[in-house]
Amino acid sequence: MKFCFFIKDWLRWMIGKRGVRSLGILNATSPRFLVALFLVSLIAVLQIPAIAQPPIAPPPIAPPPIAQPPIAPPPMLQVDPQPAATPQPATPQPPIAKQAEIxxxxxxxxxxxxxxxxxxxxxxxxxxxxxxxxxxxxxxxxxxxxxxxxxxxxxxxxxxxxxxxxxxxxxxxxxxxxxxxxxxxxxxxxxxxxxxxxxxxxxxxxxxxxxxxxxxxxxxxxxxxxxxxxxxxxxxxxxxxxxxxxxxxxxxxxxxxxxxxxxxxxxxxxxxxxxxxxxxxxxxxxxxxxxxxxxxxxxxxxxxxxxxxxxxxxxxxxxxxxxxxxxxxxxxxxxxxxxxxxxxxxxxxxxxxxxxxxxxxxxxxxxxxxxxxxxxxxxxxxxxxxxxxxxxxxxxxxxxxxxxxxxxxxxxxxxxxxxxxxxxxxxxxxxxxxxxxxxxxxxxxxxxxxxx
Known part of the structure; x- marks a missing residue:
């Protein structure tokens, strides 16, 4: 965006210094005319996205937080040490399949x-x-x-x-x-x-x-x-x-x-x-x-x-x-x-x-x-x-x-x-x-x- 402002300022300076005719802008075959046309087109291309964007809305203001009473941390669970259980062989149980009602x-x-x-x-x-x-x-x-x-x-x-x-x-x-x-x-x-x-x-x-x-x-x-x-x-x-x-x-x-x-x-x-x-x-x-x-x-x-x-x-x-x-x-x-x-x-x-x-x-x-x-x-x-x-x-x-x-x-x-x-x-x-x-x-x- 700063580059666009620079080009526009330069054109104003050139026109103001030499006049439009001195730049050859009215002569479509003049090299100066072509350079100027290129610069103007470049400015337009760079400006279009900025114009097309909707204005940025300010972020919503969140309501003030509701004060909550402090939550006490849960008490530590005290577990009495237990001796390791002796593993017992599992008693095999027959599978019980749920049957549809008769x-x-x-x-x-x-x-x-x-x-x-x-x-x-x-x-x-x-x-x-x-x-x-x-x-x-x-x-x-x-x-x-x-x-x-x-x-x-x-x-x-x-x-x-x-x-x-x-x-x-x-x-x-x-x-x-x-x-x-x-x-x-x-x-x-x-x-x-x-x-x-x-x-x-x-x-x-x-x-x-x-x-x-x-x-x-x-x-x-x-x-x-x-x-x-x-x-x-x-x-x-x-x-x-x-x-x-x-x-x-x-x-x-x-x-x-x-x-x-x-x-x-x-x-x-x-x-x-x-x-x-x-x-x-x-x-x-x-x-x-x-x-x-x-x-x-x-x-x-x-x-x-x-x-x-x-x-x-x-x-x-x-x-x-x-x-x-x-x-x-x-x-x-x-x-x-x-x-x-x-x-x-x-x-x-x-x-x-x-x-x-x-x-x-x-x-x-x-x-x-x-x-x-x-x-x-x-x-x-x-x-x-x-x-x-x-x-x-x-x-x-x-x-x-x-x-x-x-x-x-x-x-x-x-x-x-x-x-x-x-x-x-x-x-x-x-x-x-x-x-x-x-x-x-x-x-x-x-x-x-x-x-x-």
């Missing part, structure tokens, strides 16, 4: 054709996926028959036909393929366990496989109507059930297998000749006449536990990551009345998933079952849920009551499984759209599960 639904073959019709099945799976369910429990063993092509039942001479879907499909294979595309687990459900109708080929062709009550009665009336019970202590019965389960495990890309409250025996049974002889051989005495006799109950329950142990081992040898799921009644009912010691199964690591069926209408009873110690103990080891009845064809359940049960389960960090698919919104007092919207409000976000 959001399941049972799919039956009674009062339903959903498993048989491909378009209906595709629509159902799509809807369940949109409502953020994650697990399907399709029936594969019901009323003495299977719902898939089975070599085992044909060799046993109990089912000379093959159940296929309306479109001719293998229903289980079709379901697995469609469900997996939507990230839904498929855990086939052996619903009838050791139970079968008295008119089934299984009962008629294998009478020696049946057990009986003390008075010789073989039939029993329950929720499934009149049935008979296979003897769970008989080795041929155990082999038959095991072969059925392994057939499903090895032939299909399933995520697990499930056994419910019928993988058991009502405590009034066990007085057949085979079981009497076995008990006599092992204990030296005849079976007690009282079916509730504690030692008699324990002996039979232990036999069923031994079978479950063998079955679990056989399944895991085929596919270690398959979920071994159990869905019994509340423990005090399961053990006392059906010889099903599922609390021990959980303790002995024979179960990968537990769903306790609590279908009572009384909310106090429902919550009391969720608070039982055996349920809490199971929660510490495996994914645990409660079975909730969403309705039957002639017994619809209002949605507010279902919501109350789901909230009670979730308050205790329990998953839920609903019985059964059609009653989610078909056999219901509310409109379908309203019912589906309510389920979406219960499960607003996905919870994707995986195999073990």
């Amino acid at each position: 959001r399941g639904v049972w799919m039956t073959s009674n009062d339903s054709d959903i498993l048989m019709d491909q378009p209906k099945l595709e629509e159902a799976i799509g809807q369940l996926s949109r409502l953020h369910f994650n697990t399907l429990y399709p029936v594969v063993w019901n009323s003495g028959y299977v719902t898939y092509p089975s070599t085992v039942v044909q060799e046993a001479g109990i089912q000379n036909f093959v159940r296929r879907g309306i479109q001719g499909q293998d229903m289980l294979a079709d379901l697995v393929q469609r469900a997996h595309r939507k990230n839904l687990l498929v855990i086939p459900w052996f619903e009838f366990g050791f139970m079968t109708p008295p008119t089934s080929e299984l009962a008629l062709n294998h009478p020696d496989w049946l057990t009986q009550q003390r008075d010789g009665t073989q039939t029993w009336i329950g929720a499934a109507g009149e049935v008979v019970w296979l003897n769970p202590f008989h080795p041929q019965v155990q082999k038959f059930i095991t072969d059925l389960v392994l057939e499903v495990v090895t032939r299909y890309d399933i995520d697990g297998v499930q056994f419910d409250d019928h993988t058991s025996l009502p405590n009034v049974f066990g007085y057949d000749s085979y079981t009497r002889s076995l008990y006599q051989q092992e204990t030296g005495s005849s079976p007690p006449s009282d079916p509730y006799n504690s030692s008699w109950v324990r002996w039979r329950a232990d036999k069923i536990t031994a079978f479950v142990r063998q079955l679990n081992k056989a399944v895991k040898e085929k596919k270690p990551n398959v979920i071994f799921s159990v869905t019994p009644n509340p423990y005090h009912v399961a053990y006392d009345s059906h010889l099903q010691d599922w609390a021990r199964w959980v303790r002995d690591d024979l179960v990968d998933e537990l769903i306790v069926q609590v279908y009572r209408d009384e909310m106090d009873f429902f919550t009391a079952e969720l608070n039982r110690p055996e349920v809490k103990a199971a929660q510490k080891k495996i994914p645990t849920a409660v079975g909730i009845l969403t309705g039957l064809r002639n017994r619809p359940v209002p949605m507010p009551f279902i919501q109350s049960k789901v909230r009670a389960a979730r308050d205790r960090n329990l998953g839920v499984a609903f019985f059964f698919f059609e009653s989610l919104w078909e056999y219901a007092p509310e409109p379908v759209a309203e019912r589906q919207s309510d389920f979406l409000n219960l499960f607003p976000n996905p919870a994707v599960r995986s195999s073990i």
Whole structure:
């Protein structure tokens, strides 16, 4: 900038001293004119940046600082010298993986054709996926028959036909393929366990496989109507059930297998000749006449536990990551009345998933079952849920009551499984759209599960 002032002063001096004409400025060819023009242009170039810059504002004046009371330095922490601790070997702890909550639904073959019709099945799976369910429990063993092509039942001479879907499909294979595309687990459900109708080929062709009550009665009336019970202590019965389960495990890309409250025996049974002889051989005495006799109950329950142990081992040898799921009644009912010691199964690591069926209408009873110690103990080891009845064809359940049960389960960090698919919104007092919207409000976000 000082150089510009120098040039301007020099021009004024030259013009003032010699005049404009004496400098030759009016002569465009004059060397003096060119020098002067160059100097003027140089001055303009040097001045433009300075002109273009906005005026520099004075720095803002900061407000006076607010006086703060002096902060005392923290006191020095006095640590008493401690002797060096002797290092102890760390106890290895198994990793605990947080599992997504169970959001399941049972799919039956009674009062339903959903498993048989491909378009209906595709629509159902799509809807369940949109409502953020994650697990399907399709029936594969019901009323003495299977719902898939089975070599085992044909060799046993109990089912000379093959159940296929309306479109001719293998229903289980079709379901697995469609469900997996939507990230839904498929855990086939052996619903009838050791139970079968008295008119089934299984009962008629294998009478020696049946057990009986003390008075010789073989039939029993329950929720499934009149049935008979296979003897769970008989080795041929155990082999038959095991072969059925392994057939499903090895032939299909399933995520697990499930056994419910019928993988058991009502405590009034066990007085057949085979079981009497076995008990006599092992204990030296005849079976007690009282079916509730504690030692008699324990002996039979232990036999069923031994079978479950063998079955679990056989399944895991085929596919270690398959979920071994159990869905019994509340423990005090399961053990006392059906010889099903599922609390021990959980303790002995024979179960990968537990769903306790609590279908009572009384909310106090429902919550009391969720608070039982055996349920809490199971929660510490495996994914645990409660079975909730969403309705039957002639017994619809209002949605507010279902919501109350789901909230009670979730308050205790329990998953839920609903019985059964059609009653989610078909056999219901509310409109379908309203019912589906309510389920979406219960499960607003996905919870994707995986195999073990």
